[in-house]
Amino acid sequence: MKILPKNERESLMKDAQFTVTIPPEEGLAMKANLNIQWHKLRIMRRWLKSWGAEMASERKQRNVMRDKVEAIDIRAEAIPLSFELRNGNRELRPSPLGYVGDLKGLLFHVLEENKSLGKLTWHGDMIPSDEIWIKIGGDKGGSSFKMSFQIVNLARPNFVQNCVVFALFEGPDTVTNLHIALDRYTDIIEEIQNSKWRNYSIRVFMFGDYQLLCHLYGLSGASGGNLKHAKLYGNVIGQRFFDIPLTQESQIKKQETIIKKGFDKEDGVFVCALDNALASFRVERQAYHGGSFIGNHIHRALKEQNIDTLCSSVVDTAQAYDSALLPKAFLIEEKFKKALTLFAKCHTLYDGKALFTQEDIIMLDVSI
Known part of the structure; x- marks a missing residue:
């Protein structure tokens, strides 16, 4: 042919x-x-x-x-929305609203689909390995307003095909209209924030233009014409729509700072964890002389069970603060558990009064 x-x-x-x-x-x-x-x-x-x-x-x-194809609970109804008239007055008139009845179910369904297609990513550990990040926000286009969510754990989360619309109404995006259309999701979004998908915690962020975010967080917005000073005006005049913290970015940076200074001598989280582990079997480090052990405590610290407690404190701390550090923490645990065990064998021989046998000398050579 x-x-x-x-x-x-x-x-x-x-x-x-x-x-x-x-x-x-x-x-x-x-x-x-x-x-x-x-x-x-x-x-x-x-x-x-x-x-x-x-x-x-x-x-x-x-x-x-x-x-x-899994069914999605999509509903439609006419709701009274507020519209501004030419003379400046306002009137209520019925307007169509389409929305998803089970937002949490839809979110989990989209996550399952993307997981089955191998599309989920953590952007090179920019997102903690045990978290899924979701952005929820809205956009006014033409005569309609739509609310959607985006899964940040995708290669292109802002791509139009990755935006999932879950509410849409015909009308202006005033505070009154937003409350009428979106108050039904207040408890659901809080439930999503406190839930888990598979073994992943869900962290929710808000997105939208400045005016929309002011509406959703109950703020009066900026005053004056200088937009550079917009952040200085944050007067709360109403109740926020969703309990989504504004300071999550600061919390993440604070967490990164804590981890970065984890081995500082004064108050590093890993150093404090090591001190707590030592205290659990009544061992203290001296305040001077580089924080070395008190002589009589070395015997106690080098017991097998106490070595396990001391080394596992690094893994426990990594799990509590940033699970992305776990692989490195396990390597540290294994490395120092082996080193301390070998040192314990050497210390037992050096501290003893008996003469070394040939086997003792060989063991010392291997351990050192």
């Missing part, structure tokens, strides 16, 4: 009534990717048929959608 000219090849295939069959799964995927309605898909199916491509019937595609 390939050696024939293109026109002859097409004519021959048409005379032979050669067709290409598009299965219902592929047809349904095409409908979703092109974001077209069923009636437009019927037009496309007829056009494809004229060119020898047979697409599965709409009934078969709907059966696949019913059997294999």
Whole structure:
């Protein structure tokens, strides 16, 4: 067939009534990717048929959608929203609202889909390995306002196809209208923040333009015309919509600082953990002489059980502050447990009064 000219090849295939069959799964995927309605898909199916491509019937595609695609609880209703009139007054009139009934279920469903496709990423440990980050926010476009969430654990979280809209209404995004449309999600978003997907904790952030964030956090917003001073004006005039902290970035930086200074002699978290481990078997470090052990305490510190307690404190501290450090913490635990165990053998021989045997000398040589 390939050696024939293109026109002859097409004519021959048409005379032979050669067709290409598009299965219902592929047809349904095409409908979703092109974001077209069923009636437009019927037009496309007829056009494809004229060119020898047979697409599965709409009934078969709907059966696949019913059997294999998880249903999402989407609801619609008319709600009273506030609109400004030309004379400056306001009036309430019914406006359409579409929203997802089970936001948590939708979020977990999208996470499962992305995990099955291998799309989840932690951006080179920029996100803690035991956390999933979610951004929730809104955007006014034309005459409608939409709320959506984005999974930060994707390669391109801001990409339009990675934005999942869960609420949409026709009307201005005033504080009153936002409360009418979005108050239903206050408890759900708090529940999401305190829940886990698989073994991952969920951290939620807000996004949006300055005006929207002021509305959602109940702030009066900036005063004056100098936008550089906008952050200086944060007067609280209303109740926040969602209990999502504004200071999470500061908390993360504070956590990073704590870890970075973990081995400072004064108050490093790892040093404090080591001191607590020593105190558990009544061993202290001297305040002077470089913090070395009191002589009589060395025997106690070099017992096998106490070595385990001392070395495991590094792993426990890493688990408490930043689980991304666990692989390194395990290496440190293994390294020093081995070193202290070998030193304990040497110390026992050196501190004893008996003469060294040939076996003792060999063991010292191996341990050192």
